Amino acid sequence: MISVEDARDRILSFFSRLEVERKPLLDALGQVLAEDIVAPFDIPPLDNTAMDGYAVRAADTTGATQSSPRTLRVVADLAAGYIMEAAIGPGEAVRIMTGAPMPPGSDAIVPFEETDEPLRGVNEAARKAQTVQVMKATHPAANVRFRAEDVNAGQTVIPAGRVIRASEVGVIASVGLSEVPVYRRPVVAILSTGDEVTEPGQPLLPGRIYDANAYGVAAMVRKFGAIPRLLGIARDTVEDLTAKIREGLDADMLVTSAGVSRGDFDVVKDVLAREGDVDFWTVRMKPGKPLAFGAFNAPGGRKVPHLGLPGNPVSSMVSFELFGRPAIFTMLGRTDWERPVIKAVTRDSVKNTDARRFYARCIVARGDDGRYYADLTGPQGSGILTSMSAANALTVIPEDLPEAFPGDEIDVMMLDWEHAP
Numbered sequence: 001m002i003s004v005e006d007a008r009d010r011i012l013s014f015f016s017r018l019e020v021e022r023k024p025l026l027d028a029l030g031q032v033l034a035e036d037i038v039a040p041f042d043i044p045p046l047d048n049t050a051m052d053g054y055a056v057r058a059a060d061t062t063g064a065t066q067s068s069p070r071t072l073r074v075v076a077d078l079a080a081g082y083i084m085e086a087a088i089g090p091g092e093a094v095r096i097m098t099g100a101p102m103p104p105g106s107d108a109i110v111p112f113e114e115t116d117e118p119l120r121g122v123n124e125a126a127r128k129a130q131t132v133q134v135m136k137a138t139h140p141a142a143n144v145r146f147r148a149e150d151v152n153a154g155q156t157v158i159p160a161g162r163v164i165r166a167s168e169v170g171v172i173a174s175v176g177l178s179e180v181p182v183y184r185r186p187v188v189a190i191l192s193t194g195d196e197v198t199e200p201g202q203p204l205l206p207g208r209i210y211d212a213n214a215y216g217v218a219a220m221v222r223k224f225g226a227i228p229r230l231l232g233i234a235r236d237t238v239e240d241l242t243a244k245i246r247e248g249l250d251a252d253m254l255v256t257s258a259g260v261s262r263g264d265f266d267v268v269k270d271v272l273a274r275e276g277d278v279d280f281w282t283v284r285m286k287p288g289k290p291l292a293f294g295a296f297n298a299p300g301g302r303k304v305p306h307l308g309l310p311g312n313p314v315s316s317m318v319s320f321e322l323f324g325r326p327a328i329f330t331m332l333g334r335t336d337w338e339r340p341v342i343k344a345v346t347r348d349s350v351k352n353t354d355a356r357r358f359y360a361r362c363i364v365a366r367g368d369d370g371r372y373y374a375d376l377t378g379p380q381g382s383g384i385l386t387s388m389s390a391a392n393a394l395t396v397i398p399e400d401l402p403e404a405f406p407g408d409e410i411d412v413m414m415l416d417w418e419h420a421p
């Protein structure tokens, strides 16, 4: 038996990040930037106002108070998006809206609230008077946003290698780019195997089961940032299995489920061996001990990495979480595939009798005392798929710990922070 880490290292040695593609900005969400994004201009490009109000010469407001306002002549009305060419002189002010560039000659903004404007009533004519009374002294630079206070021209705003989140999309748009160079999303072909496995939506014959694995894994593939391609269900015959595997060979990775445990029809293993180099491993983990990994020979001498997941649905999802996710992240150019592992107090006894690492499904939530607590989701059989749906975390019980007792602090791997069922 090999450890989870050994299995993951061996698997990851088959993967590297994919080619660079140019993508419309919004479609690149979750992908990794392949080149630095450099600002071609200052942001903001000009000094501008941070408030709606009046652009003034601060010196003109010296001594202004509620009872002794200073009266200034309003010489213009300036909206964001427009520039004033003429300079304002002593005793003059410009009515100005947030974001509009500072008129030449002005050095401060007096917000509406510090003028008589709110007292003049709400109709348009009353608001836009010939003069304004400033009721509070201001100082140079008050409420001014300065040119380049965010970004200098030539500055790298997002470095290559950064994952594009919503904030990065915003920053990249702010420098005027509508397309970005990113590492391509991998295509992951997914094949279920087994005579008993039936496509959802079709009638279920006696003794058959619906294909949970292909859909569960495809959803993970998409969530992790790759593109799932469902190849359907292969019957346990050499012909069908061979044909379906070949359909998946233009993908970046092939995932099969079932047929890797000991009791299976040998055809699966035969086909895997004939179409590529596939090893069968037993990984020191629970659920999901059996795992196949290798590479298929594709046309043109290409090798397509193959991850053979166990058939039991929980095993298949947990194995894909531990091995498929790092593989996808690596192809995307991401190194942050490690899930957060935190300490939580178990409220249940977690028995770990066969010296494997136990990833039990659990619900982790913060208690009133500020500590995290873990509750098992119930029966932990690897066929009990609703236990995955009930969980937001997996316990990480070490191989050499036979039991964690209620009240013990254990490691839990958070799968989902947002959603505690």
Ligand code: AMP
Binding pocket: 192, 193, 194, 196, 197, 209, 210, 211, 212, 213, 214, 257, 258, 259, 260, 261, 263, 264, 310, 311, 312, 313
């Ligand atoms: P196997 O690895 O073929 O021995 O399958 C182990 C268990 O997983 C059996 O109970 C299978 O019926 C079940 N199984 C296999 N494939 C799927 C699938 N695609 N969806 C749900 N269960 C499956």
Ligand code: MG
Binding pocket: 193, 194, 195, 258, 259, 264, 311
């Ligand atoms: Mg089977």
